[in-house]
Amino acid sequence: MLFREPETAALEALLFVAKDPLTPELLVELLELDLAKIEELLYELRNRYAIDSCGLTLLEINGGYKLGTKPEVARYIETLYKQPAQALSNAALEVLSIIAYKQPVTRGEVDFIRGVQSDRALATLVEKGLVKEVGRKEGPGRPILYATTEQFLLHFGLRSLDDMPSLEMASLSEAEAASTEDSN
Amino acid sequence: MLFREPETAALEALLFVAKDPLTPELLVELLELDLAKIEELLYELRNRYAIDSCGLTLLEINGGYKLGTKPEVARYIETLYKQPAQALSNAALEVLSIIAYKQPVTRGEVDFIRGVQSDRALATLVEKGLVKEVGRKEGPGRPILYATTEQFLLHFGLRSLDDMPSLEMASLSEAEAASTEDSN
């Protein structure tokens, strides 16, 4: 029951290349058909895309139309484009551990404890949403204070930051014991 | 007589969002199907697009696949883009032919073969995305090297450079030698 094949093809091609959604008014102009006909063609396209073997769909956005992909196939597209998560560097882990241990903390304090510059590692952590700025420290230069984020707490199953010191104490004493043995 | 509907849909969606043509090997990986099955699905898509009311087509470029619009509907898209199709000038076509065969090639080499300056035609081709810079030639002045783009293949409906008409010339190799000497 097809009709107006060339215009249907043209409509599909237009929706395919369109960056912004195409309004029915613009389609009327481009295809030189009246509004009712445009609606009919859109209806036909929608029908065609309804079959399971079709990965495309007609998107209606703010009263305009364009083509998109069906939600069912999203995971394939993600696989195509998703970048594999990059493992955190040792430096980033060190900075993260220091911030977790003593937060809120300034970059200068982190640098001081590590004995090396930490700006790049810190920037990575902020970018990845593991660390965030939480204010400024009173004092000269009013340096930015950093703390871990909720995402960090969730990952390590920490209910709140208050959980951190107890973990630290338990493990610290062991390390201390070890280092004491060493020095003896 | 449909089969593997979800994978067909996924294939179509992948071709729709692909920036670069998708090779069969990559599709095997993304869809977790063997090569024969991928070929079948591509065949099915090609069939589906064959109907007159469909404005899309499966393009094969350099052994990869992506979706494009059918040439028959080009004028609608050109109206949408408000870019009336401008045929390339003779000079541009000559430069393009030379680059297609001798790529990567410098402007000096193109100039020598044509016996005339080609800077304007070359600039037009770069602007239209038919030609691109691909590096610099070793040697004095390190001149820019040019090559054709995927857009070039698409523009002329070529699947790959192998589809180019054959270059009939007995003494190309000698001329080549001469032009190389000249530019150095």
Add this chain to the structure above:
Amino acid sequence: MEHESTSPQVELPAYQGPLDLLLTLIQQEKVDIYDIPIARIADQFVDVVRQMESMDMEVTTEFLVLAAQLLYIKSRELLPKPPKSEQDPAEEEDLRQELVERLVAYRAFKQVAKVLEGLETSSGRSYYREVNVEGLLANVKPEDPLKGIEFDDLWQAFCKVIERAERGDEIRYVEPDEIAIDLMLADVLRRVVLHPKGMRFSQLMRSGSRMEMIVSFLALLELLKSGKVRAEQTTLLSDIMLFPTKKAWEFTVEEE
């Protein structure tokens, strides 16, 4: 130059360049490209170039160069051949040969250009979409950057920080008699800060040179005096324990 639009002169096609013009002349004359009657073609070439000039058409130097080249070859052909021993007999042949080769190569590319021109109109044009990858992934949750990282990994990283502080790399690489007191201050404070539950005095004294021990003791006294470190001794003979105070962190603020 007068512009008489009412009586147009001979229509001259636009040549792509001197090679294009030369090729056109050869084709018009229907002569073999490998056996060009140079004298005749050279005269025609010069005629056309003159015409182009008189019509105010752009005559680039390339036209003039080729015209000169053609005339030169022509003159060589007209001159009586010198005795073979005196002149290089290959020179004239070389010029001709080179010109023919360039013409043959140019002609081939011109033919391809014609084919492309045909393809451009006949095959029509396909269009792609512009793919906005960022937009596609806008709703995709980025992968967990902590994937595969366990608390122990974090703890190991922290231990490395402590280890490095205990090793005192900064101090180690300084000549013993040059250990600056503020370098040692930072070293001692760093180590005390990393042991919030207390650090043994005996642990603080690294078994190093006598000078290193003296300077670190002086640094500790300085830190006790400024209130950044607190010392405790529970019983008379027990180890002295050192603790960081709240003030310990003010040190690093000044650092910035």
